[in-house]
Amino acid sequence: MSDDTDDVIDDVFAVIEDRKANLPEDSYTTSLFTHEKGENAVLEKLGEESTELILAAKDDDREELAHEAADIVYHMLVLLSMKEMDLADLRAELAERR
Numbered sequence: 001m002s003d004d005t006d007d008v009i010d011d012v013f014a015v016i017e018d019r020k021a022n023l024p025e026d027s028y029t030t031s032l033f034t035h036e037k038g039e040n041a042v043l044e045k046l047g048e049e050s051t052e053l054i055l056a057a058k059d060d061d062r063e064e065l066a067h068e069a070a071d072i073v074y075h076m077l078v079l080l081s082m083k084e085m086d087l088a089d090l091r092a093e094l095a096e097r098r
């Protein structure tokens, strides 16, 4: 399967890196990088969204499950960027497990 969403995770990560470098106003990503709680802001989001993901799975709500999974992936990418990591680190870890 191949379509124009193939590279979407790389594209979103590139936008996150750009937000980190430039901190534009009116950007949710910027608000995470500049939050007074520091990295705890994104960690709290990941906790909340994990619960929402579990509830969506329990309800067998596939649309909500996709929504919450996307929220988690986005916030996980922000966390990787905060830790000076990137998708190569994630890919390497997954590849090692094959």
Ligand SMILES: N=c1c2ncn([C@@H]3O[C@H](COP(=O)(O)OP(=O)(O)OP(=O)(O)O)[C@@H](O)[C@H]3O)c2ncn1[C@@H]1O[C@H](COP(=O)(O)O)[C@@H](O)[C@H]1O
Binding pocket: 012, 015, 019, 026, 027, 028, 029, 030, 052, 067, 068, 070, 071, 074, 075
């Ligand atoms: N993928 C995301 C993304 N996923 C989630 N979010 C934000 O994360 C927040 C989630 O927090 P909440 O759960 O409180 O919000 P919510 O809408 O009530 O969430 P649910 O109840 O639906 O779970 C919302 O404000 C969303 O807008 C995201 N914000 C940005 N992105 C990507 O980042 C790019 C840059 O965004 P900006 O930095 O805002 O320009 C965008 O173009 C997107 O590609």
